[in-house]
Amino acid sequence: MATLKELAKSLNVSISTVSKALNDAEDIGEETKRRVKELAETLDYKPNKFALGLKTKHSKSIGVILPDIQNPYFAEVLYGIEKAALEAGFDTLICVSNESYQQEVKSVRMLTENLVDGIIISIAKETLNLKDFQHLTNLKAKKIHLVQFDRVSPDLACDSVQIDDQESVKNATNQLIKSGKNKIALVSGLGSLNVAKNRIQGYKAALKENGISKNIKLLEVDGVDKTHVQFKNFIKQNTFDAVISIDNKSGIIFQNIMQHYFPERFKKVKIISFIHEKDALLTSPPLNFINQRGAEIGILSFNLLKQRITEKEKNKTIRKEKIIASINFQ
Secondary structure (H helix, E strand, O other), X not given: OOOHHHHHHHHOOOHHHHHHHHOOOOOOOHXXXXXXXXXXXXXXXXXXXXXXXXXXXXXXXXXXXEOOOOOHHHHHHHHHHHHHHHHOOOEEEEEEOOOOHHHHHHHHHHHHXXXXXXXXXXXXXXXXXXXXXXXXXXHHXXXXXEEEEOOOOOOOOOEEEEEOHHHHHHHHHHHHHHOOOOOEXXXXXXXXXXXXXXXXXXXXXXXXXXXXXXXXXXXXXXXXXXXXXXXXXXXXXXXXXXXXXXOOOHHHHHHHHHHHHOHHHHOOOEEEEEOOHHHHOXXXXXXXXXXXXXXXXXXXXXXXXXXXXXXXXXXXXXXEEEEXXXXXXX
């Protein structure tokens, strides 16, 4: 690829003139701009973003750290982030922590070394359990902006975007009650994450408000290795007419087990799950689903980060955006 120096030499102008022409500076004539841009395209000139970042203090690149790339929800959020970033002229560097604290720390270090302007993160389970966020709090001193999504820690003073988990599950539970269901069970594979706690609170609040709090039936599992046995035992030991799954795997597994082992009971039970719409269609019958609106969360997360990067005045007010999930019955 050509350099600014080579372009300037070929056109017999200064490096400064070439740089200004490529950036549409007002003090450069239109004919000069045309000549410079045509040659730049012919010689496949690309600006050195690293050098540009050192000069302007902005690299026009961001980092994204996901805890699990196999989860369709996180993939959808990433799609939204990249779409918004591309439209705004930002590059995106993607890292996956695989729920590991050490890998998350390494990812933050790598992104920092690559001079990103900001980082969007959904924190790893291990990091949340350890409650060690120093690698993230240190970003402020390096003037790297941070936005959290989905898994939001109150210990981090930064902008955040998340589904209103409590209100979303409360709405789903209320809709089931309105449809005539009053023995509603809830299953979770999210462990001790705050996301799980908030969703369970929404479920309990809806039952209490409708005077059926005595009907709480709750099963929490951690990992899929024992899930089948636990679900099968839960179905045997409990009577219910509806089930809410608050993670993307439990709903599919629960429906498959009911359909295979308890076909007559299955016909009378309504199941709804936090799951991507496309995955909900993989089951037969299709699962009812709670749409977490991942692409919208990704776009909103990037826009918050972009505002922090580009705003001239320091706005110290932390922005906490919450989105209500939509309920979809098939």
